[in-house]
Amino acid sequence: GNSVTQMEGPVTLSEEAFLTINCTYTATGYPSLFWYVQYPGEGLQLLLKATKADDKGSNKGFEATYRKETTSFHLEKGSVQVSDSAVYFCALMINAGGTSYGKLTFGQGTILTVHP
């Protein structure tokens, strides 16, 4: 089956620190990979995505590279801000030949808290 494993949280950092949230996956097919972010009191928003091996997704200073050889999609940011405090979800969707039903498989989420 398909599964996504994220590093255990919560993660607590000081402002301007470097962030890494690890994500690894297992998939029966060839997946697209996503990072979603959930700010307090809000729904999930797509942060970035990558659809094939070696692609790098980036948005708002966050980056993640699709590593097929290590089945990983680690999220990184060089300098975090207080406003980045949120829950981050790694997810995959199989690129089936036909429809994939939008069936995202999510990791359990990692809580990030950034202090001033």
Add this chain to the structure above:
Amino acid sequence: ETGVTQTPRHLVMGMTNKKSLKCEQHLGHNAMYWYKQSAKKPLELMFVYNFKEQTENNSVPSRFSPECPNSSHLFLHLHTLQPEDSALYLCASSQDLGARQKLFFGSGTQLSVL
């Protein structure tokens, strides 16, 4: 604001109550989804609708009953729930089904079953 609106934001109900969750999108999307977010567990897909037709029921108990009267509205009817059903229920939509689709999520309904 993602364009997907869920009501109510919070709901407390007893195990014998009947209630409904509502989701509305005016993004012109054809596919809509219900997800369940429980504490310390991965997000779980519950139902998928495409052009008002249910295309996926992810082994959800019958005490959860979805309804999709049109492509813009999605309901989740609840009856005789259990305390373990307490969770955040998220609605999402996408332009179509298929790989690489971007999902737009609502803010969710926080459900507490007493």
